[in-house]
Amino acid sequence: MRRYVIRRLIGIIPVMLGVIFVTMLTIELIPGDPVAMMLGENARPEQEAALREHLGLDQPLPVRYVKYVADVATGDLGRSIQTNRPVLDEIRDVWPNTLVLAVAAMALAIVAGVVVGVISAVRPYGVIDSIARVLALIGLSMPIFWLGLVMLYVFAYYFRLFPVGGTGSWKHYVLPAVALATPSIGILSRMTRSSLLDVMGEDFIRTARAKGLRGASIITRHALRNAMIPVMSVVGLQFGQLLGGAVLTETIFSWPGLGRLTVRGVFARDFVLVQGAVLTFAMAFVLINLLIDLSYAYIDPRIHYD
């Protein structure tokens, strides 16, 4: 197990090197000059040259790449062009907000998705199953930015049940987390249902029935655990959706997180900030998927990592 974890952690390194390269390459291709943007139209050429040198933009891409990677390895993500603060500090300030929002949405999505999926699978093709499946499809077809705005109107403006935006009490979490979780609830409930139905056809379920167990207890005690492995692999992918979706929900609910910081960076052409933010998102995504792979051994004790 320990060796497996170490091997997987080492395996992350080339992926991150690739992520940095792709990000830098896209920034390199920006039409428009970040230096000219920052100094405005009346800048003197020598000013521009000085700033270009300061940002290291006078160096060719491979040189900048190696330098950036070396900096990242020592925990230095550069300075934000917009605020001149270290990017690491900018990210550190807002990152917990995004992580908490994403984790809250994930927890909601797993619980609601599995519950709906189980309810569906108890009587497949029945009335409740049909309703649940259509609702799941509608859920995963909704654009979260629109769902967020509709919820904002109904629950914050019209009924005044929840705050319009920002952070603070638990009430601030409800609307953003529900909006963010809705598509994932749809996807996870579909996955749970079909995975459960597969497992229900297995021999050990027939044995459980034969020894007289009732439907509900067969599902919760025998089938669900076995059906969770495919569901968990989807959870890993969904976390990427949630991190990306956070960009949208944070924008709508004025949530001071990394998503909003990224969008602000894009509009300000603050490529150093965007680069650091995208790298952080990717790192979180890869690490969470590693955690989920490790959870398989917990769900199914037959799985060993050696």
Added chain:
Amino acid sequence: MHISTRESITTEPRALGLATKPRSPAGDVARRFVRNRLALAGLFIVVLLAIMAIAAPVIAPKDPAASTLADARARPSREYLLGADELGRDILSRIIYGSRVALLVAVLAVGAATLVGGGIGLIAGFAGGWIDEVLMRLMDILLAFPYLLLAIAIVSALGSGVEKTTIAVAIWAVPNFARVVRGQVLTLKERDYVLAARALGARTPRLLLVHITPNIIAPIIVFASLYMANAILLEAALSFLGLGVQPPQASWGLMVASGRDFLRVDPHVTTFPGIAIMITVLGFNLLGDGLRDAMDPRLRNRF
């Protein structure tokens, strides 16, 4: 020589009507599809959408760009069936024209991703060894970007607009198509009929084009249909953030965003374009689900 297999599934139009032979595989597919009411609903939505996009100038009650500032944010009425937006433009007409942008971006992006991603998956799966390793590690890098962020990075680099948005959506979809196609190729290339063809002296291009590709078309069609839904959502999200399609072009995501500032007083400006997105995405999801269940029920758990 031609070796036909149980897996070969066609979607020829002739086969989608009444099958001549009672138990042809294509007839089975069509029969299963037609029996599925949700799948038919999906097909209906998608066809309707295509007609709407093509015939937009005929259907739209007003000029989507004509603004009457006096009617800004007018409520739905006989004059403006779904109301008017913040510049006094007819929302219904803009939704109808917006379907062009949504479909254009999604069709081009998914088409490009099918060719490029499918090609990569085909080569990686068939060649195996270091080629497979290198290609799939490259795809892993693209997959390490959470959902919207690769597209944001790309659009922030390439700039915004319809073409750039299409490229961003396509690049986002490529690794997913590569993975699915590779998985299919891996199982197919060890099948007896492929091994037999190889033993008879068939070369790699023939094995790929004649024996393997026809058998992965069914899953690709299903996957492409489901990815149409995702591509439409992604374009809408990028445009909503202001990083995708730019005004004055009518994009549904952009329309939702333009109503944001008046959400408290005039929610209709935001609501209707969002419903258009939802129905469209639902249509492609229903169609994809229906095709999957009709073509190969065993695929149910794979995507």
